[in-house]
Amino acid sequence: MKPWFTATTPPSNVYTVRRPLSDTELQNVRERIHGDASGPHELVEAVVTAVFDALLSGHGRTYRDHRDDPLFDRNRYAIPISQWTAIVTTIVDRAYTWGAATSTGMNLAALLPAGYDDPAVPTPLLNPIEDQPHLVRLDISRDAAATVAACQQHLVELADAYGTESDHYRNAAASWSLQLTHLISVPPGAHRVLHPDGPLSLYVSTNDASHYGVAFEPIARHCIVAGCHAVAVADGQWQPSRPDATVLDHEHQPSYPADGPQPGRWTTRP
Numbered sequence: 038m039k040p041w042f043t044a045t046t047p048p049s050n051v052y053t054v055r056r057p058l059s060d061t062e063l064q065n066v067r068e069r070i071h072g073d074a075s076g077p078h079e080l081v082e083a084v085v086t087a088v089f090d091a092l093l094s095g096h097g098r099t100y101r102d103h104r105d106d107p108l109f110d111r112n113r114y115a116i117p118i119s120q121w122t123a124i125v126t127t128i129v130d131r132a133y134t135w136g137a138a139t140s141t142g143m144n145l146a147a148l149l150p151a152g153y154d155d156p157a158v159p160t161p162l163l164n165p166i167e168d169q170p171h172l173v174r175l176d177i178s179r180d181a182a183a184t185v186a187a188c189q190q191h192l193v194e195l196a197d198a199y200g201t202e203s204d205h206y207r208n209a210a211a212s213w214s215l216q217l218t219h220l221i222s223v224p225p226g227a228h229r230v231l232h233p234d235g236p237l238s239l240y241v242s243t244n245d246a247s248h249y250g251v252a253f254e255p256i257a258r259h260c261i262v263a264g265c266h267a268v269a270v271a272d273g274q275w276q277p278s279r280p281d282a283t284v285l286d287h288e289h290q291p292s293y294p295a296d297g298p299q300p301g302r303w304t305t306r307p
């Protein structure tokens with residue numbers, strides 16, 4: 038995410054401390070960003086403290102000595118814009134998990150030291166420790182969202198036609214629920230994109246080559262009379278479910294009406 042916050046840049050002669058954060062100091066900031074802050078306020082406080090503690094250390098002071106001092110001028114301290122931007126960007130991403138990206142970015146920008154331009158200072162990598170992201174990515178194309186809605190609607194139709202206690206509804210609903218759970222149980226670092234793949238089926242592409250399909254498999258209409266293994270085919274005809282299956286000579290009792298919603302279940306396809 039690009040920050041929409043920018044550092045203040047006062048004239049260069051007014052600084053008390055103006056230098057890049059060292060690798061060790063950046064590592065400390067990074068650990069604060071991805072630590073166990075309980076919310077955006079604590080996160081901002083921890084990171085601002087780490088940055089100012091670093092800049093003040095040469096003066097034998099800490100942020101605690103100054104944070105409540107109304108005369109403390111944060112803009113007399115500065116770090117390179119590249120470091121400033123990386124810190125803000127990473128924290129805004131982190132705060133996004135609390136739904137507080139904008140307010141956190143604004144608070145942070147007001148509390149951090151100023152920034153100064155130094156093209157020689159590279160943008161530091163402040164990615165999560167052990168690369169465990171705080172968010173999993175699941176993108177759903179507009180067409181796929183319509184397919185998901187159609188699947189939900191199909192469940193409603195099954196419930197209306199056969200009842201919520203019916204196997205037709207319960208098996209379909211259970212399989213759909215399982216697929217949704219699987220979909221959001223994304224491994225760390227994975228990014229999945231959901232695409233439509235037929236009226237009631239989806240295709241899931243990923244950044245780790247584990248692509249798969251979520252396909253609706255219809256259950257054939259069959260005769261429910263014990264000992265009869267007839268299945269319905271087109272035009273109201275019936276045929277044995279297997280070449281050697283027994284089919285009784287009677288009026289077959291279909292497992293669901295020909296004009297009813299199609300029972301089935303969602304399965305995972307490689």
Ligand SMILES: [Zn+2]
Nearest residue numbers: 260262265289
């Ligand atoms: Zn039959």
